[in-house]
Amino acid sequence: MSIKHISLLIITMGFSMSACGKTNSLEPIAVTEKYEFYSNFWINQHHFLYAKASSAAKGNWDDGFTENELDKLSVGEAQILKDGITFYRDSVISYSLTFNRGLTILKRTLINFDEDDVFEMDDFHDELVEHLNKVKPVYRKYFWGEHNRSNLEVVDNHLEFITTHESEIFDRISGLAQQPWREEKIRVDVTYYANWAGAYTSNNPQVHVTITSQDDGKGDWQELIFHEPSHSIMSSRSFKAAELISKVSEQLGVEPPESLWHALLFYFSGVSVQEAFKKEGVEYELYMVRYNVFDEYHPVIFKYMPDYVQGDTSFEEALKKVIAEYEQY
Structure with missing residues (x-):
């Protein structure tokens, strides 16, 4: 200790x-x-x-x-x-x-x-x-x-x-x-x-998180404590994720999907915490899955983003598949 x-x-x-x-x-x-x-x-x-x-x-x-x-x-x-x-x-x-x-x-x-x-x-x-x-x-x-x-x-x-x-x-x-x-x-x-x-x-002037102490013990608190500061590196208009979403959407001739960046933030922070839990022998289900957060994106995110997370494709290539298929819904 x-x-x-x-x-x-x-x-x-x-x-x-x-x-x-x-x-x-x-x-x-x-x-x-x-x-x-x-x-x-x-x-x-x-x-x-x-x-x-x-x-x-x-x-x-x-x-x-x-x-x-x-x-x-x-x-x-x-x-x-x-x-x-x-x-x-x-x-x-x-x-x-x-x-x-x-x-x-x-x-x-x-x-x-x-x-x-x-x-x-x-x-x-x-x-x-x-x-x-x-x-x-x-x-x-x-x-x-x-x-x-x-x-x-x-x-x-x-x-x-x-x-x-x-x-x-x-x-x-x-x-x-x-x-x-x-x-x-x-x-x-x-x-x-x-x-x-x-x-x-x-986020200005300092990254400042406010979080409840009412914890249900399901892992929410651990995920949210890492999810929240991630808003300082992912947003709707700034940073690399938003840049790539805009770039890919323009290439496909569509409007950038609303809130896709935020769904990806939940996914990235959730997967990262899930990996940490796995090292401790704990099976952990992502917050966005348990609470159906941005569930309209779940089919395409969970179909195409694991390849990016595992290092088998680029962020941009994964986004092309995510956005192209999402636009067909």
Whole structure:
């Protein structure tokens, strides 16, 4: 067991043994060759409010809670939480956590604040900042302990797999995508709630992954932790995969298939993680197969891309077959 793994175990045990223990939101809970993992109070509270507001989008403010989850709150605390969730419902959740520039800037700002800080953000929505600060004591008292423990545990559960295989998986994905990685470490904010997909990534100025700590144990978490940063080397318009898709589509006289790049990202990252699991004697089914992600591309991807993955043909030649047959559907 590595020193880093032992350190994380100590952090986790220390937190679980003391109800008043807390994680420094500004310090990583684990550092590997490729990643820095954080359990940041403010990022977690922001996603908590976003998730609960999304659950309440068409009903009552407390629809996202279980029957007894709010029983311990005082009337005043419940009102503060209601006001915060209602504000998020009415003013925030219509914007995408993944694509909205304002919410991306908010996320990048929140990571600079520790649990005991008062959140401040100039030239931003004053009411949002006000609700984040008002909800803080309620969230910290009733929800943060469980969420932080979950964050620590999921990293601890998968840290050995990550440290053992991260270099080979990164090299494999980069080779398949024909695109080099950035040199800096990837920041991962582990949050009890994330977005609807369970994880998302922003790429500027740093590759920054947000991923849920709610793990079903099927291998999703391991695949997504490698899938998400791959968005920094594969996209709809930039990098080698998009370039080849456009080139081949033009040669065939068709429009580039929408989201084919993303289906390939799922395939490349999934196959790379699958190969790592195989080395440990574990049979692993790709995320995109289990959840029918971009299933319209499955017949052609699984027919023609294995030859590329195995080194029997080029990326471009495989794409020609994929796109030509897909256009016949």
